[in-house]
Amino acid sequence: MLAKTFGSAVYGVDASIITVEVNVSAGTKFLMVGLPDNAVKESEQRVESAIKYFGYSMPRIKTVVNLAPADIKKEGSAYDLPIALGILKASGQLTTEALEQYIIMGELSLDGLLRPIKGVLPIAIEARKKGFKGFILPKENASEAAIVDKLDIIGVETINEAIEFVEGRLEIEPLKKDTRSIFEDTYDGYEADFAQVQGQENIKRALEIAAAGGHNVIMIGPPGAGKTMLAKRLPSILPPLNLHEALETTKIHSVAGKLGAHASLVATRPFRSPHHTISDVALVGGGGIPQPGEISLANNGVLFLDELPEFKRTVLEVMRQPLEERRVTISRAKVSIDFPANFMLVASMNPCPCGYYNHPEKECVCPPGTVQRYLNRVSGPLLDRIDLHVEVTPVSFDEMTADRQAETSTQIRERVISARLLQTERFKDHPTIFSNAMMPPPMVKDICQINEAGKKLLKTAMERLGLSARAYDRILKVSRTIADLAGTEEIRIEHLAEAIQYRSLDREGWAG
Incomplete structure (x- = not known):
């Protein structure tokens, strides 16, 4: 008997439908193709253990599972649930006709519990x-999926709940979320605030300019001057995400598995603040089926590279093209994916x-000479792709203890x-x-x-x-x-004068 269920595979930040075809016929082997x-x-071992736990049986005759389209590689354990339900349907243990109305995904544990997926x-x-x-x-992923309206989101904790639901013996109320309400309640949820920073008014001004124009910025200063503290507060002064940007950002974090249980938007x-030991693949993305890297996880936000000269040269150089094009292309023999x-x-x-x-x-x-080699x-x-170079000096005791x-x-x-x-008005035609x-x-x-x-003024400054x-x-x-x-x-001339002072590393002889 032939049965069909439907799952999905994610490539880049988009998904494709995968048809799980199960045929049970005369013979003795279990075969999985596609x-x-x-x-x-x-999944064969997990599926067998999970369905036996709830009193169902694994067919002991020839069982063929085909994941179509067969020319696309399937990765991960999230196909356990559609395969299990397909086997039960094909072996006559389920009588429902509702399976083909649903996308079904979930990883099974040996006792039939469902684990969250990406x-x-x-x-x-x-x-x-x-x-x-x-x-x-899986129920832990339901809040994330409920962002999408006009789709019944059925969160289940075990395979038995999924079976009972599709057989019509258990009623599960679809999870509903008001996406706009969630967005409006959480869009300003920053813990760090510039009000917590004493002094450093010139650096705050530089970061305000960077935020206003979308400029990249580098801060140069001694340890303990507050560079990291200031950088962490930059997202709090950027314009709030709009709903489209929030959904785009959530998709990337969902694909990377960074949302966590019961998370939504x-x-x-x-x-994002990766350590300086990061590899170039981890930074820009990659893998057999390419996954997003740190630069994509920072999409619509801030990528902070602390101790920039400590990063490997190859890691820094792979950022040059993404900084210009605002996207990164990962190419493989059979697929090319844009993040x-x-x-x-x-x-x-x-x-x-x-x-x-x-x-x-x-x-x-x-x-002598060490400073220049370090820079x-x-x-x-x-x-060349960083617009503002800002020198950070330590905060004095008087500034730290001021009541202002x-x-x-x-x-x-x-x-x-x-x-x-x-x-926005200036670039409306672009x-x-x-x-x-x-x-x-x-x-x-x-x-x-x-x-x-x-x-x-500009000519004089450059000379x-x-x-x-x-x-x-x-x-x-x-x-x-x-x-x-x-x-x-x-x-005006005062605007130019202020901009000129943010080019520290371009000055000849800056490093002595």
Whole structure:
């Protein structure tokens, strides 16, 4: 007897429907075909143990399980539940005709309990698109799938509950979630706030400019100056995610299995801070069936690279293309997958190996030439993609103990949102450009025009400070953002002057 159930496979951030065909006929073997990996092949043992636990039996005649389409590799243990129900149906132990109305996914334990799976949100979206009535899945994943409306989300704890439901002996109320309400309740859920930071007003100002224009930023300063603390608070001043961005971010975290049990919508901007020992594959993504890396997990948020020169050179260089294109393409022999990678890069570094070069009080003990070699670990092409270079100095005792109330993240974010609204209007005819940082060079000349006094100042700065040619466009972009924060149409000379000071690493002889 032939039976069919339906599961799904996730490739990139999108899902494809997989038909699980089970045929029980004369013979003695159990065969599984359709390019299953080892985890899928091992489902036979889990399925047999789970159905026996609840009083059902594994057929002792020839059983063929086909995962179609057969030319796509199937990975993971999430096919256990559709395979088990298909076997029970094909062997006559289930009489229901409802199986083909549902997408069914879940990993079985030996006692029939269902374990959570990855990639639930894109599967639910695809199920609704293909016209399925509902989605039967582990109860721990139900909140995530319930983000998708017009689809019955049936969360079950055991295989027996799934059997009883499809047979009509158990009524399970589909889980419903008000996605917009969840989004509105959690979009501002940041614990870190700039009001907790005493002093460092110049660094806060630089991060406000970075947030307003979507600029990448690097902070250079001694240990303990507050670089990491400031970076962690950057998401709290970025404009709130809109619902489309929240769904896109949630899909990526779902595919990577980063949502956790009973989680639903990612409504706050992600902040990812990988350790400097990370590999290039872990950073950009990869694997047999490619999985998203850290740059994709930071999509619509912040990627923070602490101690930038300590990262392997190959790891840093693979970021160059994603920083330009805002996406990363992982190519394999049979498949090529695009992951979104629209993130703000925030990096920090010590000025030298000992950490105290240019320190106002402590003396650097590095030998001659060491500082320059340390800075040279970060390539010019990567620095070329970072708009703001900010020197961070330690906070004095008086600043730390001052009673003055610092600005809150909410106050700063209001100015950032106002500047972003100006940019939205400016780039309304350019659907791929959302912020000043994304402007290509031809557009910079048109939008970032400066008067003769500004040109004279910029020429003087480039000659006297030894700024490199690559700093020219960056200065104009940043000055455009500063003008947006000030609410002015023209770029004034004071806006240019402020932008020039954020090019520390471009100055000739900066490292002595």
